[in-house]
Amino acid sequence: MPTRVRQDLFDPRRGLDRGRSRAVELLWYGCKLVFFLSAWPWPSALRVWLLRRFGARVGPGVVIKPRVNIHLPWKLSVGAHAWLGEEVFILNFEPVSIGAHACISQRVFLCTGNHDFRDVTMPYRNRPIVVGDGAWVGAQVFVAPGVSIGDEAVVTAGSVVTRPLPPAMICAGHPCAPIKPRWPA
Amino acid sequence: MPTRVRQDLFDPRRGLDRGRSRAVELLWYGCKLVFFLSAWPWPSALRVWLLRRFGARVGPGVVIKPRVNIHLPWKLSVGAHAWLGEEVFILNFEPVSIGAHACISQRVFLCTGNHDFRDVTMPYRNRPIVVGDGAWVGAQVFVAPGVSIGDEAVVTAGSVVTRPLPPAMICAGHPCAPIKPRWPA
Amino acid sequence: MPTRVRQDLFDPRRGLDRGRSRAVELLWYGCKLVFFLSAWPWPSALRVWLLRRFGARVGPGVVIKPRVNIHLPWKLSVGAHAWLGEEVFILNFEPVSIGAHACISQRVFLCTGNHDFRDVTMPYRNRPIVVGDGAWVGAQVFVAPGVSIGDEAVVTAGSVVTRPLPPAMICAGHPCAPIKPRWPA
Numbered sequence: 285m286p287t288r289v290r291q292d293l294f295d296p297r298r299g300l301d302r303g304r305s306r307a308v309e310l311l312w313y314g315c316k317l318v319f320f321l322s323a324w325p326w327p328s329a330l331r332v333w334l335l336r337r338f339g340a341r342v343g344p345g346v347v348i349k350p351r352v353n354i355h356l357p358w359k360l361s362v363g364a365h366a367w368l369g370e371e372v373f374i375l376n377f378e379p380v381s382i383g384a385h386a387c388i389s390q391r392v393f394l395c396t397g398n399h400d401f402r403d404v405t406m407p408y409r410n411r412p413i414v415v416g417d418g419a420w421v422g423a424q425v426f427v428a429p430g431v432s433i434g435d436e437a438v439v440t441a442g443s444v445v446t447r448p449l450p451p452a453m454i455c456a457g458h459p460c461a462p463i464k465p466r467w468p469a
Numbered sequence: 470m471p472t473r474v475r476q477d478l479f480d481p482r483r484g485l486d487r488g489r490s491r492a493v494e495l496l497w498y499g500c501k502l503v504f505f506l507s508a509w510p511w512p513s514a515l516r517v518w519l520l521r522r523f524g525a526r527v528g529p530g531v532v533i534k535p536r537v538n539i540h541l542p543w544k545l546s547v548g549a550h551a552w553l554g555e556e557v558f559i560l561n562f563e564p565v566s567i568g569a570h571a572c573i574s575q576r577v578f579l580c581t582g583n584h585d586f587r588d589v590t591m592p593y594r595n596r597p598i599v600v601g602d603g604a605w606v607g608a609q610v611f612v613a614p615g616v617s618i619g620d621e622a623v624v625t626a627g628s629v630v631t632r633p634l635p636p637a638m639i640c641a642g643h644p645c646a647p648i649k650p651r652w653p654a
Numbered sequence: 655m656p657t658r659v660r661q662d663l664f665d666p667r668r669g670l671d672r673g674r675s676r677a678v679e680l681l682w683y684g685c686k687l688v689f690f691l692s693a694w695p696w697p698s699a700l701r702v703w704l705l706r707r708f709g710a711r712v713g714p715g716v717v718i719k720p721r722v723n724i725h726l727p728w729k730l731s732v733g734a735h736a737w738l739g740e741e742v743f744i745l746n747f748e749p750v751s752i753g754a755h756a757c758i759s760q761r762v763f764l765c766t767g768n769h770d771f772r773d774v775t776m777p778y779r780n781r782p783i784v785v786g787d788g789a790w791v792g793a794q795v796f797v798a799p800g801v802s803i804g805d806e807a808v809v810t811a812g813s814v815v816t817r818p819l820p821p822a823m824i825c826a827g828h829p830c831a832p833i834k835p836r837w838p839a
Contacts, residue, residue, distance in 0.1 A: 286569070286602070287570050287601075287602035287603030287620055287621055288603060288621065291552060292530055292550045313510060316508075317508050317509070323686075323687050324687070345661075364662075365660075365661040370723070370743075371743070373555075373556070373576065375608075383657070384656070384657060385661045389767075390745060390763070390765070391743065391763060395575070395608050399572070401605055401639075401651060402651065416657075417656070417657035417659070418657030418658060418659030420776070423745075423765050423767070424763055424796050426608070426609050426627040436658065438771050440816070441814070442796040444627035444643075446625075457828065457829075458627065458643045458828045467658075468772060471787070472753070472754060472787035472788030472806055473788060474787070474806060476715075476735040477715055477734075498695060502694070558740075558761065560760060578760070578761060578794055580794075580811060582760075584790065586824075586836060587836065587837065611793070629812035629828075631810070643812065
């Protein structure tokens with residue numbers, strides 16, 4: 285019996301506004317290939333300048349390490365003095381907002397991409413992600429679509445974040461949950 | 470006291486039939502380097518054509534995104550209209566079978582490689598992996614050697630799959646377990 | 655209200671001795687780019703030779719696969735006949751010691767990097783990592799700063815290791831914990 289799922293009927297335009305023309309997206313992909321995905325140690329300032337040219341809102345003092353994968357820069361905002369580590373993967377079909385002074389550590393995956401898997405054509409069900417000001421998302425953390433991480437939250441390395449996290453709490457685990465306050469009482 | 474483990478006595482031919490000559494494997498590695506591991510946006514059709522040339526069974530309408538790592542293409546089968554995302558890692562010392570209309574999301578690791586760690590020479594104990602028709606393996610999921618994922622199963626992002634998963638169930642966690650049915654009753 | 659966190663006041667020299675001049679580090683980065691991060695199948699012997707030139711202590715018979723990311727080679731020691739798989743990420747601000755006959759599988763992340771997140775300037779709080787002789791760290795395992803993994807321990811794939819692990823035990827999970835002895839009684 286063949287499966288009910290019909291990926292051949294998947295409509296990539298349903299539930300997704302790519303936000304720019306195919307030409308602009310290709311141009312971005314070329315820039316991404318050379319200046320973002322490669323390991324070449326381009327200065328952060330050049331990467332930030334490029335992101336802004338493509339419509340990202342990026343504050344001053346932002347650091348972007350090599351091998352960062354950003355899908356659609358015009359759906360990205362990064363606050364002042366935020367830091368993005370190597371191999372960060374930002375699959376931002378929907379907006380990703382990273383707060384000021386936030387730290388996104390190595391191999392973090394911010395994933396706005398999702399599908400309505402109860403529809404056999406698997407239409408997009410993408411949702412935005414917010415990382416609050418001063419939050420620290422530890423290395424290799426996965427953040428699911430629609431999640432908001434509160435200001436000054438700390439997400440310990442390796443966690444899988446499937447639900448919103450409150451501000452100023454240390455959060456850990458799979459699924460990730462608040463454990464204790466970040467700041468001394 | 471020195472360790473009992475003797476990786477110097479590891480025999481790479483014990484428990485593994487690579488399936489092709491060293492020359493063919495090198496040729497594949499060259500193709501993989503240029504057409505698969507690189508971020509260059511080659512058309513999926515070219516990647517599929519190459520896989521078939523190297524003995525993979527690949528159905529029509531298959532999409533393969535950039536930066537996918539396939540170890541031994543002659544031990545891979547991919548059904549019609551399946552989709553493989555960026556940074557998927559298929560370590561297929563033993564056959565990996567991906568069903569029709571299956572979705573393998575970004576950063577998934579399908580790992581057939583294993584060792585008999587109770588033997589001090591660490592011989593291979595590799596096992597095949599099956600992903601059923603219409604199944605969706607979410608982003609950053611790890612699938613262990615020998616695992617079968619049932620038809621139309623949904624594995625939520627970040628899960629670690631160590632045991633077989635039944636068909637048409639939503640499965641989550643570490644270790645990954647079935648939670649509830651995919652389809653409305 | 656602006657966040658209390660002040661990454662603009664982060665001092666990269668506080669709590670971190672990089673151990674070599676900026677010039678040496680740049681030279682290493684160049685070598686890393688060409689001989690380590692790339693997928694080109696350089697012989698392990700060349701990689702080992704380079705690591706030793708940059709101050710790493712590497713025993714005989716060590717295998718290093720492509721796309722391994724080593725931060726500061728002069729803070730790395732690898733025992734005889736150890737094996738490092740593809741996409742291993744060694745963020746060794748502090749020393750990482752990998753024992754003889756140890757196996758570090760694909761996509762493992764050995765992370766010595768940390769921050770004192772209760773200080774608003776996020777100073778480094780990096781800690782060394784030790785992987786014992788004959789230990790096997792399975793694919794996609796994350797190892798947190800300060801962790802020691804005992805001799806001959808087996809860490810199953812996908813685990814998140816946040817605490818020390820005893821020798822000769824099979825350890826699994828998130829957080830990773832000892833389950834049963836490796837060797838038959």
